[in-house]
Structures are given as structure tokens and as C-alpha cells.
Amino acid sequence: MNCLDFRRILLSGDGETGAMREHRVACVFCSDLLKEHAAFEGELRSALEVPVPAGLADRLVESLPAASPAEEQRRNRRRFLAAAAVAAGAIGIGLYAWRGRDDPMALACIQFVMKDEAKSIMMGAMPRAEAARMLADSLPLERIESIGSIRHIAPCPFGEGTAYHVILMVPQDKVTLLIMPDTPMPARGRATHDGMYASVVPLRKGSVGIVGASAAVVDSVAGALRA
């Protein structure tokens, strides 16, 4: 390190590195520069630390809504669920009547992928350990990972309860899984809509919806998950 490097790193403000220290010990000019710089940084900090308005923290806390965020989120979730249930119901019934053979739950899974998948991804993923614990009784993560790579997993409101939304990359394509531990299905259901294909498969506990762009891939994943 030379004096120029020393000054460059010093001015970036990221702190003194070991190499800088070695150079400074041997260089009286950089040693003096560091002392000057420390005084400058002190003044800089004082100048940046503008006085905070009196009682700011109290005012900010008081300005927050009275209801807890969790409660408001539950309220919003209930509203979302109610609206989603009405929409899914209307779409499902309409399509069911029209197509005659589409399973409403499978159709709802396709609707989720088309309308709510991006939103769910933006809400962030859950830790793997938590996902493994939550899904242990219905569809163990190891089973899912034996057929593909999990790119995203998170809980999300679906139907009248909670589903675990999984983006799974299988060798052929991407598929979406909606694992519904609290929603049992008596038998397998299928649906197609808008170029997408869905299959809902009963699990040991609950059921899983599988959505993809190809019936062959969805059927292959469904078979692997049931095995």
C-alpha cells in the first residue's frame, strides 16, 4: 500500500484495514493524516447529527394506528379471503358449468398462479426449517426436493385457509405447488384454463394443487408426490 491508496480508502470512510495500519505505522505523513482525518470525522458526525425535534419518538409512536398490525393484517386477510372466495367461487362455478369437468379447487389454483403468485413472492419466503416443520405431516420437504429444486416457499391465504406456496423447478419446467394441509380432497381433481393445467392431489394430511403450463409435467409431478 502507498500513501495514495491509504488516502483513498481513508476517504471512503470504511475504517482502517490491516494493510492501512501497517502502512501508517511506517509512514509519518499518513499517521498525521489519520489524526487530522479523525478530527474531521468528528466534526462531520456532529454536523450530520442535526438536533431531533423534542418528543419525536413519542409523537411517532402515537401516530401509529391503535389496532395492532397483526390484527389489521388479519382483518385485511379476512377481507382478501372473502373477496378471493367470492371471485374464485364465481369463476370456478362459471367455468365448471361451462366446461363440465374442471375441478373448482384446481381452477382456483390456476387463478392463484395467474393473479396472486407474484404478490405472494414479493411478500418474501419463509425459513426452510419452519417450512419443514409446518409441512412434515402433509408433504415433507425432502419429498418435494427429491423431484426438483425449491425456489420459493411461503404461506399465503388461499380459499378459506392457508396454503404453502412453493415454486418448484423440475427438470422439464417450473411448476407451482399449493400445499393445503387443512383442506382434504376425497379424490384427484383436474382443470385447464388459459393455457395452464392444474391437478389437485390428496395427501396424507390435506391436499396439494400442482399448476404448470404442461399437463404432462403436472401429471408427472403429481405422480412423484403421491409415490
Added chain:
Amino acid sequence: MIASGPDASFDEAVRAHAGDLFRYAYWLARNRQQAEDIVQNALLRGWRAFPLVRDRAAVKSWLFSIVKNEFHRATAQDARHAGVDVDGLEFADERASPFGMEMRDALMALPASYAEPLALQVLGGYSCAEIAALLQTTEGAVMTRLTRARQALKRLVLPTDGKERKGERS
């Protein structure tokens, strides 16, 4: 330290970081009233999203990023923004030394693109890499901005700085 319930945690986070969030907002907006409004609106947004925050250890960075976004949102909405709060500068005289006042004037003259990473580094205690993540740029770009910011400040408050000294090794 984050307490048990989500409300208590958020309140505690607000109390712990209110000062730094206000100062950061101030150096973005250069206006005390606008800074307080920005922080208040940002915290309201933060409060709504708080239950979704999984990494509670990163709450401070998260709040800083919401303040930044709120500033940009407010600025986009209010095209009149750009004015420096002259009234708000009165506080500077109360406690700052003459050199400190010069420094604050120099900071006021810095472009926002220099003042923002400087405030994040000095007030928030973030490294160049963390600032780069917050500002969605590269670490190298942040280092350059910080170096230029300090060079500009030194030129303004230390007129002799910048001249090469005898005996320097290059």
C-alpha cells in the same frame, strides 16, 4: 432488543431509531418539517408491513430503506420540493462551533447523491457494501461517492487539503 409482541417490537424499533431516521430524512429533504413527515409516513407503511418482516435483526436497515422510498415518493408527488429549509437552519447556531457551522453549510451544499451515502455511513453505521445494497448500486460506486463527498467537504472547510505533501509515497 426486540420484545415479545409485534406491536411492542415495532414501538421499540421506532424509539430506538427515530433520531437516526429523522436525521437521514433531514439530509435527504434538507427540511425539518418535511423530514418529520417523511419519517411519520414511512413508519406508518413500516407498521403495516412489520408482521411480514422475518429478519427482525435487519429492522433498522429496513426502516432506512422505507424512509428513502418515502422521500422519493414524496418528492415525486411534490414537484415544488427542492428548497432548502432556511428556517430550519437556525438550530445549527445553537450548539455548533464556528467550524461545525462551516461543516454544516458545506454539507448543505453537497449534492444529495453524495450526502445520502454519507448520512447512511456516519449516522446509520453502514459499510460501503451495505449502503450499496440499500441504494441498489455497486460498492465501488458508493466508495467513489463517499470519497468525493469527503474531498468536497474538505475543500470547503479545510482549504489547504488536497495539496500533495512533501514526502508522500506514491
